[in-house]
Amino acid sequence: MQIDEKTVRRVARLARINVTAAEAKSLQGELSGILDWVKMLDEVNTDGIEPMTSVEAMALRLREDKVTDGSIGPDITANAPMTEDNFFVVPKVVE
Amino acid sequence: MTDLTSLTLAAARDGLRAKKFSSTELTQAFITAIDKANPALNAYVLPTPGHALAQAKASDALIAKNQARPLEGLPLGNKDLFATKGIRTTACSNILAEFKPTYESTVGQNLWNAGAVMLGKLNNDEFAMGSSNETSRFGPVTNPWRRKRNGAIDNTRLVPGGSSGGSSAAVAANLCLAATATDTGGSIRQPAALTGTVGIKPTYGRCSRWGIVAFASSLDQAGPIARTTRDAAIMLSHMASFDPKDSTSVDTPVPDYEAALQQGVKGLRIGIPREYRVDGMSREAQTSWDQGIAWLKAAGATIHDISLPHTKYALPAYYIVAPAECSSNLARYDGVRYGLRVAGKDLTETYENTRAKGFGKEVKRRVLIGTYVLSAGYYDAYYLKAQKVRTLIKRDFDLVWDKVDCVLTPTTPNPAFGFGEKSGDPLAMYLEDIFTVTVNMAGLPGISVPAGLSSEGTPIGLQLIGKPFDEATLFRAAQVIEDAAGHFPVPTKWWA
Numbered sequence: 009m010q011i012d013e014k015t016v017r018r019v020a021r022l023a024r025i026n027v028t029a030a031e032a033k034s035l036q037g038e039l040s041g042i043l044d045w046v047k048m049l050d051e052v053n054t055d056g057i058e059p060m061t062s063v064e065a066m067a068l069r070l071r072e073d074k075v076t077d078g079s080i081g082p083d084i085t086a087n088a089p090m091t092e093d094n095f096f097v098v099p100k101v102v103e
Numbered sequence: 104m105t106d107l108t109s110l111t112l113a114a115a116r117d118g119l120r121a122k123k124f125s126s127t128e129l130t131q132a133f134i135t136a137i138d139k140a141n142p143a144l145n146a147y148v149l150p151t152p153g154h155a156l157a158q159a160k161a162s163d164a165l166i167a168k169n170q171a172r173p174l175e176g177l178p179l180g181n182k183d184l185f186a187t188k189g190i191r192t193t194a195c196s197n198i199l200a201e202f203k204p205t206y207e208s209t210v211g212q213n214l215w216n217a218g219a220v221m222l223g224k225l226n227n228d229e230f231a232m233g234s235s236n237e238t239s240r241f242g243p244v245t246n247p248w249r250r251k252r253n254g255a256i257d258n259t260r261l262v263p264g265g266s267s268g269g270s271s272a273a274v275a276a277n278l279c280l281a282a283t284a285t286d287t288g289g290s291i292r293q294p295a296a297l298t299g300t301v302g303i304k305p306t307y308g309r310c311s312r313w314g315i316v317a318f319a320s321s322l323d324q325a326g327p328i329a330r331t332t333r334d335a336a337i338m339l340s341h342m343a344s345f346d347p348k349d350s351t352s353v354d355t356p357v358p359d360y361e362a363a364l365q366q367g368v369k370g371l372r373i374g375i376p377r378e379y380r381v382d383g384m385s386r387e388a389q390t391s392w393d394q395g396i397a398w399l400k401a402a403g404a405t406i407h408d409i410s411l412p413h414t415k416y417a418l419p420a421y422y423i424v425a426p427a428e429c430s431s432n433l434a435r436y437d438g439v440r441y442g443l444r445v446a447g448k449d450l451t452e453t454y455e456n457t458r459a460k461g462f463g464k465e466v467k468r469r470v471l472i473g474t475y476v477l478s479a480g481y482y483d484a485y486y487l488k489a490q491k492v493r494t495l496i497k498r499d500f501d502l503v504w505d506k507v508d509c510v511l512t513p514t515t516p517n518p519a520f521g522f523g524e525k526s527g528d529p530l531a532m533y534l535e536d537i538f539t540v541t542v543n544m545a546g547l548p549g550i551s552v553p554a555g556l557s558s559e560g561t562p563i564g565l566q567l568i569g570k571p572f573d574e575a576t577l578f579r580a581a582q583v584i585e586d587a588a589g590h591f592p593v594p595t596k597w598w599a
Contacts, residue, residue: 016471023430023474024437024451025467026459035471038529042472045530046419049488052495059490063307063321063497063546064571068350083205087441096439099450 009047011040107132108277109592112177112334115280119166119176126166126176126220130159133178133222136599137278143598146263146273148183148241149191150223158220165218174341175218180279182270183224184231185211185325186314194316195239196229198461199442208314209346210283210325217341222279226269229463230433231290231318234535236268237526238465244268246298246519247276247593251560256595261519261561264294264535270328271298275593281329281338285315287322288421289539292551295328296514296564299553299591301335301581302328306571307546308353310339311346319428320351322421322543331590332552332581336360339574355572363575364582369403371580374507378414379538381516387563388513391554395511395565398587399580407507411499416492417541422533423476423489424544429466430473436461468529497545504570509580512538514551514564538566548574552581553591562591 016035020027027035081094090097107129110118118124134152141147155178162176186192186204193199207215215221228238236244246261246268263272267284271294274282284291286304295302303326310325317323327338340360346352375396380389396406438444438457445456462470476485503510515535525531542549548571551564565584569577 011475015475019471019475019478021455022478023470024434024454024458025462025470026452026455027467031467035468038468039472039475041530042422042468043475046423046485046489048419049416049423049492052413052416052492054488054491054495057491057494059487060493060497061490062351064353066308066351066353069347071347080205084440086205087202089438089442089444098439099446099448099453101450 009040009043011036011043108136110280111331112280112329112337113331115177116174120171122166126159126162127156129176130155130178130220130222133279137222140276140278140598144245144247144272144276145242146226146244146269146276146278147180147223148193148195148226148269151190151221154190155220155222162218162220172218174214176220177218177280178220178222179214180223180225180270180273180282181211181221182227182267182283182285184227184285184316185283186316187211187221187224190224192224192316193240194230195227195241196461196463196466197240197443198436198458202441204314206314209311209344209348210342211314213341213344214283225273225282228266228268229466230316230429231266231285231287232429232465232469233265234289234293234532235262235526236265237262237522238463240463243522244272247272247598248298248519248561249597259521261521262297264297264519266290267294267328271295271300271302274298274300274328274330276598281327281334283325283342284328285323285325286543287318287425288543289536291326291328292514292539292549292564292566293535295551297519297562299562299593300328300330301332301550301552302326303335303339303550303574303577304542304548305339305343305574306548308351309343309548309572309574311344311349311352313346313348317432319425320432321428322425332578332585333361333364335550336364336578358575360575360578363578366579367402368399368580368583371404371509371576372407372507373399373404373580374407374409374503374510376409376411376414376510376512378411379512381537384513384516385518385557387518387557388516391563391565392511392513395554395584398584399511402583409503409507409510411503411541413492413495413499414541417496417544418533418537420489420492420496421540421544422472423485424493426469426473427477427486428473430470430477433466433470493544496541500545500547508570509576510568512566512568514538514566518557518559518561518563542568547571548577550577550581552584554584554588556591560594
């Protein structure tokens with residue numbers, strides 16, 4: 009499968025990664041190579057096979073519905089690049 | 104006095120309890136060794152000598168009062184993927200900048216609660232994505248082993264394996280007694296094999312993933328790298344636990360793995376999968392595999408040829424599932440809540456600039472592959488297909504557990520390679536994990552134990568794969584191989 013530059017740019021946009029023209033070019037080849045290689049899986053007959061969701065058959069645990077954590081605003085924002093009064097500061101989203 | 108840094112974890116534990124030396128002396132010996140070695144090996148990305156000496160002092164006080172806990176005063180290294188409270192944690196990625204967690208990983212906390220001392224944070228491939236430790240933001244780690252060519256030492260720098268290359272190099276070079284590590288496709292076992300150390304990836308769910316930087320959540324597991332099977336058993340006994348904070352943590356008691364070590368393999372049924380005889384495997388890997396079979400047989404095990412027919416599809420399936428999960432997990436690095444931010448004209452451009460600057464080349468490649476295989480129109484063809492193949496890989500193992508108790512394979516097709524020899528070709532690098540990745544895909548435990556040296560004088564490892572939660576059997580069989588093969592200390596401390 010040949011991945012073209014337009015596809016690289018579309019996927020990079022979905023992944024929110026800015027790619028330079030040079031990166032887009034080398035990624036075309038690399039992604040095409042990897043996707044060609046994984047197409048080997050088409051040889052495997054998977055008719056009627058359930059996709060794996062968990063390696064061990066286990067039901068998700070439930071816990072009591074009560075507050076076990078909280079009031080740690082300063083901890084949560086401690087590593088943020090920009091904060092104000094325990095809020096994260098981001099560029100304006102709504103005019 | 105003998106060099107304290109060359110002691111095994113078990114011997115150091117006994118020495119501390121017998122008050123032959125103090126934890127402060129032991130810890131100081133490692134701090135001195137790290138100072139000398141780190142410029143050449145780059146195993147530690149953040150040594151924490153002050154923290155270590157404070158812990159050692161507290162341990163000495165408890166030892167004096169005969170109140171030593173199981174790992175009291177024993178100095179360990181901690182992979183930089185484990186969150187450490189108040190101590191920089193980066194997963195060796197620029198995007199985490201100077202991130203200082205406000206919490207400790209469960210596995211780390213278990214070790215410190217047992218009395219262990221942390222010497223510092225160990226290098227790894229960025230976000231644990233790599234098999235050579237060449238993708239770290241802090242630069243590559245050098246393997247303490249060097250090749251011999253025509254009888255003379257060749258100065259070519261070799262990789263220590265990856266992603267836990269800092270852990271494997273530090274353990275092999277006596278820069279800690281043992282280390283934490285993580286394994287998503289082979290990241291504990293492959294570096295252990297390339298450095299002559301023992302590494303075990305336990306069953307999925309055995310160690311809590313809480314507080315470990317996530318790569319591919321359905322595959323990630325923590326485990327130790329150590330110098331002996333006994334040391335690995337001691338470490339795992341204290342790393343593993345049930346943790347309500349990890350929804351996939353399994354609530355079963357943690358056995359005393361050390362107690363199982365001397366049980367031997369008499370009557371144990373060992374499977375030899377024919378599909379692991381692959382093209383491109385070195386003759387030496389084949390020879391050591393045959394030797395391992397002979398050792399286990401001599402110790403009373405029975406050998407059985409088995410078939411795991413979907414083996415060759417594990418690696419391509421992995422390179423769909425792991426990138427898919429990584430693209431989801433790494434979405435959190437958005438320049439808002441922690442780490443690096445590179446401002447743009449609006450929020451989207453801020454995201455795009457931050458992630459372009461913060462992620463390295465291999466991480467970007469995997470996020471993009473993952474985004475592609477999960478995107479509309481491709482999900483069924485790639486992701487769903489890979490998850491079905493994964494079911495078949497696990498079924499292969501389920502079907503052999505009636506006939507055998509564990510499976511013996513090589514850990515890697517070849518011994519340690521040089522810097523740059525594979526880093527230009529993603530597919531060549533991915534093939535490093537050909538024998539280890541099936542174990543993650545099926546959620547099973549796997550251990551790598553040193554089995555001998557190549558003609559170049561570098562280590563070769565053998566892998567044992569077990570039934571879910573049967574790590575004890577792996578330790579028993581690994582001990583038999585270790586007893587027969589002997590130990591493989593690094594021949595010269597060329598960096599000291």
